[in-house]
Amino acid sequence: MDILANLSLGFSVALSPWTLMLAVIGCFLGTIIGALPGLGPSNGVAILIPLTFSLGLDATSALVLLTSVYYGAMYGGRISSILLNIPGDEPALMTTLDGYPMAKNGRPGDALVISGVASFVGALLATIGLMLLAPLLSRVAYQFGPAEYFALYLLAFCTLGGLSSKNQAKAAFAAALGLAIATIGLDNQTGMPRFTGGNLHLMDGVDFLVPLVGLFAVSEVLIYIEKQGKDSSLGIKLEKVTIPFREIGQSFFTMIRASLVGFVAGVLPGAGASLGSFLAYMSEKSIAGKKGGFGTGVARGIAAPEAGNNSAAGGALVPMLTLGVPGSGTTAVLLALLMTLNITPGPTLFTDRPEVVWGLIASLLIANFVLLIMNVPMVKLFVYILAVPPSLLLPGVMMISFVGIFSLTGSYFDLLLMTGFGVMGYLFRKIGIPTVPIILGILLGKHMEDALRRAMILSDGDVSYLWSSPIAIGLWVAAIAGFIAPMFLRPLLKRPDRVID
C-alpha cells in the first residue's frame, strides 16, 4: 500500500510540534479571514504570502500554514453569511439562502453547527479524494510534453475566464493582460530584456506578489471605501449553542452527495469553490423538490452549499499540485506561494518532494479536525470578531499589504506598483473585468510561453504539433468548449437572488 506508507511519511512531518502549531494558527487565522466580510480566502492568503516569505519559513511550514488558512477561510465564510446575510467570501454566497432565514427564525446556533459539520464532511471527503486522485493524476501528467502543457494552460484560461465572467471578451482580455505582464523582463530563452522601457526595476520582471496583493487586497479596500455606510451591523444575537443531532442525521446524505458534486467541480480547472457550492445547492434543491422548503431555512439547504464549497476547495488542490494549474482564484494564490518557495508543482513534485506533498495532505487532515473544534464548540469566539469595525479592519489590511510587499524588496517602486494595480483592480471590477485571469496570466505566462517555444523547437516550427497527441486534442476540445459553452449556459447558471429582509 503506497498510500499508507506515504501517509505515515506525511504524518511524521505533520505531527511535529512546530508544524502542528502552524496548522492550528493557520486554522484560526483562516476562520477569522473567512468570517470577516471584505477579507476572503484569496485576498487573505495573498496578504499573508509576503509575510511568510520574509519570515523565512521553509517550504513545508509555509505551505501548511497557508493551506490551513485556505481551509479555515472556507469554514469561516459561513459565519457572516448566516448572522449578517453578507457572505464572508464569495463561495459562502449560497449559504445565505437558507442560513440567514434559519438564523432569523431564532436558530442561529443550529445553523452554525449544521454548516460547521457540513464543512467538516465536505473538507474531509475532499482531502481523502485528493489523497487518492492526486497520485493517479500525477502519473498521467508524466505523459505531458510541451504541446500538452500549452493546451492545458489554455484550458485553464478558457474555463476560468468562461465561468468567472459574464463577458467572454473581458475574460480573454484579462488573461492576455496577465500574460503580457509576464512578458516584462528578461526573455527566458535569449536573455534579452523585453518591455522594460529601460527601467531597471522592471529588468527582473514584475514580482507576481505585487499585482497579487494590489489586485486582491488593495482594490478590495477601495471598493469598501466606495460602499461605506452600506454595511450592516450584527443583527442576530447568538444565545446558547447546542447540537441539533436529528437534523445533522437527516442531512447526512445531502452532505455526502454535495461533497461529491463539489469535489468534481473543484477538480475541473477554473471552476472552483463558488461553482461547487452553487451546483451542490441546486442539485439538492431539485432532489428535495418543492416539499423540501429550500430557501426558508432548512437544514439541508445549509448543509449542501457548505459541504460543496469545502469539498470544492479541497478538489481545487488536485490540479494545482499535480499539474501546476490552479482550479480557482485562491488556488492561483497558493500557486503563487509555491512559486515563491521555489517549488515547481507538477508530477515531479510527488516523486522529488514527497515530504512536502504528503506532509501537506496529513496536515490538512489534522487541520480539518482542528477546524471542526474551532467552528462548532468555539464558534462564539469568531462571532465576537465580526464586531470589529471596518474602519479599523480595512486600514489594517492596507497597512499589512504595504509592509508585506515592502519587506520583500524594501523598494518604494513595488509599493507604487502595488497601488497602481490596486486602482486598476478597482476600475476593472467596476466594469466587470475579472481579476483572477490576470493573476493566472502573470503566474503562468513564463511557463506558457516556454511550453509553446519548446514545442516549436521540437517540431521545427510546425504549428500542428500543438494538437498532435490524443491528450492534447482532448485538452483543446475541452478548452474551446469551456470558453464557448458558458455563453449558452449562462441563463441556466443564473444565481438565485439574495434573501432580502
Next chain:
Amino acid sequence: MLRSDRVFGLVVILAALAYIASAFQLQTSFLSDPMGSKSFPIGLGVVAVICGIVMIFKPDEEAEWPRPVAILKISISVVVMVAYAYSLKPLGFLFPTTLAAGILSYLITPRITFNVLAGIGLAVGLYLLFRYALGLETLQAIPKGWKG
C-alpha cells in the same frame, strides 16, 4: 451611445497596438529558437485587440459609477497610499503609518477620536507584531538619523 465599455475597448485597442509595436522593436539575439521572442507577445496583442473590438461593438450595460463624494474619497485614499509608499523608508514606520491608517479609517467611518486611536493603535500594534513577533528586521520605527 457612449458607454464605459466602448471607451475602455478603445483604450485596450490603443494599448495593445502600442504593445505590438514595441514587440516588433525587440532586439533579437543570434541564439534564437524558431519562434523567437516576438511571436508570443504579438499574439497576445492581437487577442487583446480583438477583445477591444468586441467590447466596442457589444458593450455590457453601463457600470454603476460611484457618486462624486465616493470618487473624492477614493482619490484621497490613492494619494495617501502613494505618499505612504514614498515616505515609508525615509520617515520610518510609525509616523507615516499613523497618518495613513488614520486617514483611511476616517474615509471609511468619520469619527475623529476613533480614527486617531485606530491610526495610533494600528501603527504601534503592527510595528510590535512585525518587528518582534514576526522578526522583520527591515522595518525602522523612526528615521535612521534620529537615533542618538
